[in-house]
Amino acid sequence: MALLDSAIVAYNYFVSLSLTQQVSIIVFAPFIYNIVWQFLYSLRRDRAPLVFHWIPWFGSAIPFGMAPYKFFEDSRQKYGDVFAFMLLGRTMTVYLGPKGHEFVFNSKLNETNAEDAYKHLTTPVFGKGVIYDCPNHRLMEQKKFAKYALTRDAFKTYVPKIREEIISYFKNPEGFNMGEKNSGVANIMKTQPELTIFTASRSLLGDDMRKRFDASFAQLFSDLDKGFTPLNFVFTNLPLPNYRKRDNAQQKISATYKSLIEKRRATGDVDPNRDLIDSLMTYSTYKDGVKMTDQEIANLLIGILMGGQHTSAATSAWFLLHLGARPDLQDELFEEVSNILKEKGTSNLNDLSYEDLQNMTLTNNVIKETLRLHMPLHSIFRKVSKSLLVPNTNYTVPAGHYVLVSPGYTQTSDRFFPNASTFDPHRWDSNNLADKNADEGTVDYGFGAVSKGVSSPYLPFGGGRHRCIGEQFAYVQLGTILSAFVYNVKWSLKGEKVPANDFTSMVVLPEEPAEIIWEKRKTCTF
Template identity: 45%
Template sequence: MSFNTSVPLANHFLDIPAQVLNTRYALFFLVNIPILVVVFNILRQMVSIGLPQDRSKPPVVFHWFPFIGSSVQYGSDPLTFLFACQEKYGDVFTFILLGRRVTVALGAKGNNFVLGGKSTVFNAEDAYKHMTSPVFGDDVVYAVPNQQFMEQKKFIKIGLSTESFRTYVGMFEDEVETYLNNEPIFKSYQDPKGAGEWGSFDPCQVIAEITILTASRTLQGKQIRAALDKSFAELLADLDGGFTPMNFFFPNLPLEHYRRRDRAHKKISDFYIDIVKQRKAKGENHELDMINALSGQVYRSGKPMSDSEIAHCMIALLMAGQHTSASTGAWAVLRLAENPDFTEKIYQEQVKFFGAPNGQLRPMTYEEARELPLMNALIRETLRLHPPIHTIMRHVREDVPVPPSLAAPSKDGVYVVPKGDYVLASPTVSHTDPRVWRSAMKFDPYRWIDPEGMAAQALETYVDEHGEKIDYGFGAVSKGTESPYQPFGAGRHRCVGEQFAYLQVGTVLATLVKELEFRLPQPFPANNYYTMIPTPQAPRNVEYRRRRRN
């Protein structure tokens, strides 16, 4: 239809059927309303810059889309995003994350502000309970009041004794050697006469499997280790499939992987509860494992720990420890493959400490496993560049002023983080801050051997063996919130399994180095931030061959 310009335009609209006209209006609004929303959002940000009531709040990162905010930039590469914002806005700023206002506090002082704050003000339960409860359970960790969680950590710590650790080292070694001798990908490349052909493996897959085997053999106990068949592994995979960053925002969507998560949680929970009940009925408490350590524990209120709480603590230990140790171990193997000269020095360190006349290496003891300088340097440098948690959030329950030492006061006084916002600290940023670390992004394990260097100072502040300890309810620990190095968190939510993780990862890596040589056939992989714990992007295969024996 062509318009006759000599006839009023309105007459032509009268000729258009109402259905067609409505469709055109609908299309008009469908196309233009999002544009208007974006334009309004931009104008609102530009106008609000000069408003007096906003000057007391930290600067807000510019964003095109309301609600979405900076979610894409933060989610795809948080380190690049945070450093870019730091350069533009300073150490304190706010960004929009799927409708949430998140105020970031960077550097060691920022870590101290967020992680050293009062739990009644900067609350972890509000931030994480909707994410962890479907996986761990609704009566443990962040699903319960902080005081109860601290007591649960105390009960867990009872099972992480030095006596237990002394028995674990041999179990770790045995599990790794058994895995290498029986797993097809390694078994096919054995050559007892010398160095065999080069094989290849995915370090994320292999270290994840070794981590679950070593953890179940030690912390979880013989019964759990014996139950690790294909069906149990599939249940763990289903449970793990529901533990993703999306849980933080949408924990209960009607999706199949959420339904598999819930079914797996129920079956694994029932499995642990049955074991607890069987042991109680038979009076069995001789096993040196975590179930027996938790059984019979009583809260300060006089309430005994329930069978469900014991089962869910076991799930939390299994899942949380699995992610962090597996990630650290995989990154460390990639670093070993990238630096074969350093790997050879780690091997020679073992020869020096554990060498025997027949050319074999004798088993390590617990005390010896803790005193390998190069191995410890490898783990610490891996954790510096690849910490398991890149950012940590808390929900703000009341208005909180930002200390002037962290952010210079605005014209109207100090910045204030308002009630209802979230606050965020980033160990990854403080670990790689070029203002603190020499060659911050370079893998340099030797920095941890220099007793006068920045790494030694950061570690001393974090560990603070001889300084003041704080008891948050699970035993006296170093606060560690003022250190630029925080691989296991800090303050009241510092990881209770820190020492176990160091021992597990260290022994696993030492055993792998004792048995294998590594090389990296492709460039070192970048981070994949779409997983719960940052993992290496593909391609990430490591090539290996059996070590020569004299």
């Protein structure tokens, strides 16, 4: 009763004030509360130190969103490897470095989960019933279903298909138009997303589906891609054009997949060794006997293709830019491809096989170094299900908060990689940090054995139960793209230096304009 009386007195006092005074209180009260709350939080010894922020709710969203690695390093200098910050109403506890990788990636399923962290972002893009819109054990089985199309034997058949798509794109007037031009300028933020979606669809989804892909279909994937922005992360649905384009693209792409699935079922034309579509149609029955619906298979196909497209489009764009600034490395790569072909008694790039790609050390190290400097996702987080003690500290992360880890920060830190900001593929010649955990054993979460060790500073494909299953496919696709470029053209940057990171989307891309100037080599196919 006393509380109610106090509230009435406070209200009466408030309405007695002038309009200017009322507005001032409404505007400034949240800021005052925010500062008082942070002061009280700082007195606690069981919480990670909080990065100070002036703006309520938004917190550190601006410095984190504009330059996350700088934000992490500045915070580390002040607070250490473990700290917290406010991000759009969410308290994020960050643990930087390899120990942080262990803390987050090796956390138990009942302690943290990715589903609650990402579901509202991914479900409108991929669709219902797949990836994070299902229990974790379902996701593990979905990854197992997809692995039937990611075998060594499958990769052998993918290489010539990917190369055919690249050569076709080189010749296409909508691509490089090399059939008519000996040189030109390419906007790689247009060419690489198109090229990767065409090569991925041809290899993974097969000839029937590839025939349905054109520039307009690639645009649909671009519209879906725009569903992965910080705004989408906070607000799942808004009456904005990009949200409508996202939903329209999801419906059209999944309907296209579903129509082919239904056609094959009706005719009995299903061969599990033909492509990923047939593979999923054949093997997508869960352990409890429940079968994935055709709509869920279509949605999973979107998730798989987009996962690969993100990594390969960004990574191929970045290595073209870095190599554009390093003609010496282009020459080394050309020599590597030429020597492989010469040993086979040929000069025809079509003779380059999957096995040859495995033996191209510099080509693979260029991809590895590009992924080190430009990990596609700058931050990975999980929602905490029950209170967690941060190892070797007195800090507790309460249920409902988030934990965040950033392998991308670690991979670009001089603490772990000498001259970390320098693009140097030869750093991997004798110091293969990627294999650091090879002797730490494996664990199978349901989709095949993966390394237990996540304490390496190099984890471009993540770790633990959510480790990306497409790593080997990415190297096959990217290795084929890179070898096709260096054997057909020379290129340089159109601009003085490699563009900076653009962190405005969830995937780290080059700032535009990102263009290269190319000219044909004598060995060019055309």
